[in-house]
Amino acid sequence: MVESRAVRIALRIATALAVSFLYMPLVILAIYAFNPSRLLVWPPTGFTLGWFGEAAANPAVIRAVINSLLAGALATSIALVLGTLAAYAVQRYRFFGRESISFLLVLPIALPGVVTGIALRTTFTTFGVDFGLMTIVIGHATFCVVIVYNNVIARLRRLPRSPEEASADLGADAATTFRRITLPGMRTALLSGGLLAFALSFDEVIVTIFTAGPGTQTIPMWIYQAIGRPTELPVVNVVALVLVLLSVIPVWLAQRIAGGEAASLSR
Amino acid sequence: MKRSTVLGMLAAVALVAAACGTGASPKPSLDMPSSIGEAEDELNLIIWAGYAERGEVDPAYDWVTPFETETGCKVNTTDMGSSAEGVQLMESGQYDGGSFSGNATDRLMASGTVAPVNVSLLSNYANVFEGLKNKAHNSKDGVAYGVPHGRGPNLLAYNTEVVTEAPTSWDPIWEGGSEYAGKISIYGYSDFIADAAIHLMETTPDLKITNPYQLNQAQFDAAVALLEAQRDNGAVYWASYSDQVSGFAAGDLVIGTTWQFQVNLLQAEGEPVEAVLPDEGSTGWSDTWMIHKDAAHPNCMYLWMNHMMSAEANGQATVWFGEAPTSPQACTYAETLSPGHCDLTHATDEAYYSKIWYWATPRADCADTDAATTCKDQAAWTEAWTSLTGS
Amino acid sequence: MTWLHPRRGLQLRLLLAGPIGWLGVVYLGALLILLLNAFWTKDSFTGRVEPFSWTLDAFDSLITVEVYRTIAIRTVVMAILVTATDALIAFPIAYYMARIASARTRGLLVIAVLMPLWAAYLAKVYAWRTIIQGKGPLEWVLAPFGIAGPGLDEIANTWLVLSYLWLPYMILPIYASLERIPGSLLEASSDLGARAGSTFRRVILPLAFPGVVAGSIFTFSLTLGDYITPDLVSDTKFIGNVIYDNSSLGSLPLAAAYSLLPVAIMIVYLLVARRLGAFESL
Numbered sequence: 001m002v003e004s005r006a007v008r009i010a011l012r013i014a015t016a017l018a019v020s021f022l023y024m025p026l027v028i029l030a031i032y033a034f035n036p037s038r039l040l041v042w043p044p045t046g047f048t049l050g051w052f053g054e055a056a057a058n059p060a061v062i063r064a065v066i067n068s069l070l071a072g073a074l075a076t077s078i079a080l081v082l083g084t085l086a087a088y089a090v091q092r093y094r095f096f097g098r099e100s101i102s103f104l105l106v107l108p109i110a111l112p113g114v115v116t117g118i119a120l121r122t123t124f125t126t127f128g129v130d131f132g133l134m135t136i137v138i139g140h141a142t143f144c145v146v147i148v149y150n151n152v153i154a155r156l157r158r159l160p161r162s163p164e165e166a167s168a169d170l171g172a173d174a175a176t177t178f179r180r181i182t183l184p185g186m187r188t189a190l191l192s193g194g195l196l197a198f199a200l201s202f203d204e205v206i207v208t209i210f211t212a213g214p215g216t217q218t219i220p221m222w223i224y225q226a227i228g229r230p231t232e233l234p235v236v237n238v239v240a241l242v243l244v245l246l247s248v249i250p251v252w253l254a255q256r257i258a259g260g261e262a263a264s265l266s267r
Numbered sequence: 268m269k270r271s272t273v274l275g276m277l278a279a280v281a282l283v284a285a286a287c288g289t290g291a292s293p294k295p296s297l298d299m300p301s302s303i304g305e306a307e308d309e310l311n312l313i314i315w316a317g318y319a320e321r322g323e324v325d326p327a328y329d330w331v332t333p334f335e336t337e338t339g340c341k342v343n344t345t346d347m348g349s350s351a352e353g354v355q356l357m358e359s360g361q362y363d364g365g366s367f368s369g370n371a372t373d374r375l376m377a378s379g380t381v382a383p384v385n386v387s388l389l390s391n392y393a394n395v396f397e398g399l400k401n402k403a404h405n406s407k408d409g410v411a412y413g414v415p416h417g418r419g420p421n422l423l424a425y426n427t428e429v430v431t432e433a434p435t436s437w438d439p440i441w442e443g444g445s446e447y448a449g450k451i452s453i454y455g456y457s458d459f460i461a462d463a464a465i466h467l468m469e470t471t472p473d474l475k476i477t478n479p480y481q482l483n484q485a486q487f488d489a490a491v492a493l494l495e496a497q498r499d500n501g502a503v504y505w506a507s508y509s510d511q512v513s514g515f516a517a518g519d520l521v522i523g524t525t526w527q528f529q530v531n532l533l534q535a536e537g538e539p540v541e542a543v544l545p546d547e548g549s550t551g552w553s554d555t556w557m558i559h560k561d562a563a564h565p566n567c568m569y570l571w572m573n574h575m576m577s578a579e580a581n582g583q584a585t586v587w588f589g590e591a592p593t594s595p596q597a598c599t600y601a602e603t604l605s606p607g608h609c610d611l612t613h614a615t616d617e618a619y620y621s622k623i624w625y626w627a628t629p630r631a632d633c634a635d636t637d638a639a640t641t642c643k644d645q646a647a648w649t650e651a652w653t654s655l656t657g658s
Numbered sequence: 659m660t661w662l663h664p665r666r667g668l669q670l671r672l673l674l675a676g677p678i679g680w681l682g683v684v685y686l687g688a689l690l691i692l693l694l695n696a697f698w699t700k701d702s703f704t705g706r707v708e709p710f711s712w713t714l715d716a717f718d719s720l721i722t723v724e725v726y727r728t729i730a731i732r733t734v735v736m737a738i739l740v741t742a743t744d745a746l747i748a749f750p751i752a753y754y755m756a757r758i759a760s761a762r763t764r765g766l767l768v769i770a771v772l773m774p775l776w777a778a779y780l781a782k783v784y785a786w787r788t789i790i791q792g793k794g795p796l797e798w799v800l801a802p803f804g805i806a807g808p809g810l811d812e813i814a815n816t817w818l819v820l821s822y823l824w825l826p827y828m829i830l831p832i833y834a835s836l837e838r839i840p841g842s843l844l845e846a847s848s849d850l851g852a853r854a855g856s857t858f859r860r861v862i863l864p865l866a867f868p869g870v871v872a873g874s875i876f877t878f879s880l881t882l883g884d885y886i887t888p889d890l891v892s893d894t895k896f897i898g899n900v901i902y903d904n905s906s907l908g909s910l911p912l913a914a915a916y917s918l919l920p921v922a923i924m925i926v927y928l929l930v931a932r933r934l935g936a937f938e939s940l
Contacts, residue, residue: 003757003758003854004854007854008758010750011750011751011753011754011758012754012758014747014750014751014754015750015751015754015755015767018747018748018750018751018825018829019751019767019770019771021747021822021825022770022771022774022822022825022826023770023774025782025785025786025789025822026774026777026782026785028785028788028789028795029781029784029785029788032788040788040791040793040794041793042793042794042795042797042798043795043798078680081676082676082677082680082681083677085673085674085676085677086673086674086676086677088673089670089673089674089677093666093669093670093673095670101674101677102937103928103932104678104681104682104686105677105681106928106937107681107685107928108681108685110875110879110924110928111879111883111920111921111924112879112880112882112883112884112897112898112917112920112921112924113883113884114883114885114898114901114902114917115689115692115883115901115917115920115921116685116688118692118901118905118910118913118914118917119685119688119689119691119692119917120688121359121905122688122691122692122695122910122914123687123688123691123692125358125359125360126691128360130361131359131361138684141680142680142681142684142685145677145680145681174665174669196776199776202778203776203778203779203780205779205780205886206883206884206885206886213311213361214311214312214343214345214361214362215309215311215341215343220778220779220780223778223780223781223784224780224886225346227780227784227787227890228507228509228510229509231323231324236784237788240778240780240781240784240785241781243777243778243781244777244778244781244782247773247776247777247778248773250776251769251772251773251775251776252769255768255769255772349907351705351906351907351908352906352907354705354908355705355905355906355907355908358705358706374703374704374705377703377704378701378704378705378706456907457907503811503893504893517792517793519792519809628703630702630703631702631703644702644703645702645703645705645908646700646702646909646912649904649907649908649909650719650723653723653725653726653895653900653903653904654723654724654725656895657725657728657729657895657899657900658724658725658728658729
């Protein structure tokens with residue numbers, strides 16, 4: 001061990017502070033959700049569960065949740081297919097431009113969302129595409145592909161080649177080998193990649209604003225609009241808190257599936 | 268995949284994009300429907316906040332639900348923060364129509380985005396005050412391009428506990444505003460440059476401003492200089508009405524430009540806020556429901572336009588927003604909700620509205636036929652506004 | 659490709675058709691159309707863009723009107739500040755996770771950092787808005803010391819909230835790169851007589867650097883494009899606000915031209931980052 005005792009104590013304190021910093025706003029959010037006052041005034045004036053009922057009965061919230069679930073499911077399906085194909089091609093074939101693929105895939109997530117959003121919106125308008133759920137799905141799928149790709153390619157790197165070669169030697173064609181050997185090996189990577197892609201889609205707001213049509217509000221869009229309406233704030237508190245709590249699910253599941261093997265951002 | 272192939276595909280995309288481009292020259296077709304067909308199931312509208320209420324804030328004000336029940340058209344609304352934003356939304360082609368002010372209607376008619384309206388299909392149109400029909404902002408070549416929603420001025424709002432004497436001029440937000448430094452609430456869009464121009468019409472007659480929306484370089488520079496002084500005095504810009512409402516409620520704002528709508532909301536919460544129309548006059552709006560030329564739900568839109576001229580809907584909507592009703596019948600209904608409403612909003616008082624400069628689009632040709640004069644166009648206004656608020 | 663077995667060549671084409679078709683054609687095609695719009699004229703009255711009416715007006719405005727430069731510089735400075743802040747906060751916790759914490763603590767900390775990362779973005783910004791705004795918790799905490807709350811119009815709010823939002827994106831890649839350093843390397847360093855300080859400086863820091871660069875891709879790019887956070891917690895304008903405002907207020911060519919700035923910055927950034935080995939740490 002290189003670190004002295006003093007350094008280790010200092011690091012422990014720094015870690016504790018950083019973690020508190022990460023959770024402090026979420027705790028405040030949770031406290032406000034139970035505040036009976038319609039206005040955001042600190043400290044809270046009491047305790048109520050009333051706003052949860054009001055949020056659950058709010059038709060705009062329900063519609064927005066359904067839209068978000070649909071968009072997330074469709075975008076994730078597309079990302080799973082495209083991400084897997086790209087990962088398999090890059091990992092199992094040698095070809096010109098191979099290095100550029102990962103660059104191309106990471107671009108939609110690395111470029112600012114406002115640019116992606118305007119570019120897609122302008123294109124849809126130019127081609128006369130009707131804005132709606134499908135345009136949202138196209139936007140989301142574009143930046144979800146890289147999540148699946150990263151998960152799958154990491155798994156493919158670690159999957160031994162020998163079973164695939166054996167399968168080929170025994171006369172199976174490429175499609176059969178992929179279906180019977182490679183795909184089962186990638187199952188958990190697909191699951192965790194898909195979960196994270198879904199979470200990313202569920203949370204996306206900027207690209208969604210630019211690609212949504214009238215009547216296809218998603219839940220982040222609802223929050224963004226409702227923040228501007230003083231009368232809706234208690235419901236916003238509740239919805240925001242529930243979204244934060246729900247985000248535990250994909251993280252926890254993905255960690256479980258991956259067995260804590262990788263802690264990087266996208267796998 | 269060869270690189271050249273990819274490039275080739277991209278080039279193809281660009282060419283197709285260009286071919287399908289939005290560049291077709293505006294050709295407003297004059298074929299209007301001769302009857303209202305069966306209602307579709309949906310209606311997508313661009314609105315000013317408060318123009319389509321469902322009784323969520325006050326159950327007494329709900330003119331959307333009855334319309335939905337009666338027609339089966341489910342109404343989706345999107346708020347616009349400014350006329351320019353409304354135009355962009357309308358241009359996207361996703362909406363059936365909306366309630367637009369004069370600086371949107373002129374552009375929408377010129378670009379051929381909206382369609383003429385066959386008013387003979389709308390039973391309530393006959394009741395509308397003649398003073399609101401066939402105006403430059405809602406018709407072209409004598410053909411109606413929409414139906415009126417209501418009109419009103421932009422007002423001066425103030426906190427009565429801080430500003431104890433009712434102001435009679437706009438001075439408190441301009442030169443005289445130093446005592447309210449940092450608490451002056453200003454409409455956060457470039458349209459507000461016209462308000463500075465109206466003030467200059469009063470204080471600096473030498474500039475010879477005749478129309479606050481069509482400003483030459485010298486007039487424009489003077490207006491911008493006035494706005495810069497105001498900004499440096501701590502003006503707070505509101506982009507959505509709720510910013511202003513929460514600012515006044517928290518006491519962070521004490522005076523500023525407003526719509527009657529915010530004043531109504533604040534007064535309903537018991538806040539000590541009043542609004543006046545200062546003697547110099549003001550900017551304002553006379554709003555029009557217009558239909559997109561390719562509306563996906565034209566029948567619902569026609570039904571909605573007729574609905575918005577009915578006594579009940581127009582009466583409720585204009586009381587709710589605090590603007591003038593558009594027909595005697597709506598006036599009568601409005602009086603039942605808020606006695607004195609029609610006098611208060613000067614519904615039939617054309618002399619009153621002659622003091623109001625309705626929002627209009629700034630144009631390079633000054634919106635006149637004199638080729639010698641040039642004015643600052645909308646892009647120049649937007650740019651000046653970015654410079655004002657961004658640096 | 660010629661040296662590929664013909665069958666494998668066909669397979670590859672089939673595999674790549676989808677991903678390349680989607681990202682190469684739909685996504686890059688959309689970016690290209692945006693790029694073209696930057697060079698097109700718009701009608702000064704209606705605001706409509708006229709395709710293939712070439713002009714450099716938008717770029718002319720961007721260069722001659724000072725405010726666009728001011729905002730660009732402000733945004734880049736903010737991105738650098740946020741990145742530096744996050745790197746400073748992230749390094750100790752990442753180091754603790756990778757080299758000091760027990761396996762169990764480490765697993766818990768990874769989850770503790772991942773959770774706020776995946777928690778809804780708007781919920782987090784909104785939470786900060788409620789903390790900072792008048793009559794909120796921050797004002798309440800500061801009041802006993804006689805300090806006034808910042809209110810929702812300070813540029814420092816944007817710095818604070820953006821640093822908060824992107825912090826997990828910085829912690830995880832640094833942690834991953836530190837974790838990969840073999841213990842034997844550090845032992846070797848100390849066996850060779852290096853003191854703790856110089857081992858840290860000459861072994862650990864260089865090896866952790868790609869992780870910092872990988873994290874900075876996120877902190878930098880996300881700051882460069884965000885317009886919602888500045889809008890909700892301050893009243894200062896950044897590149898994203900100008901792009902959004904101009905696209906929604908009817909000046910698409912200007913918005914498109916201004917978009918090229920963050921795109922160019924990010925592409926250069928990504929190329930440099932890839933050279934520095936950051937992609938392995940993503």
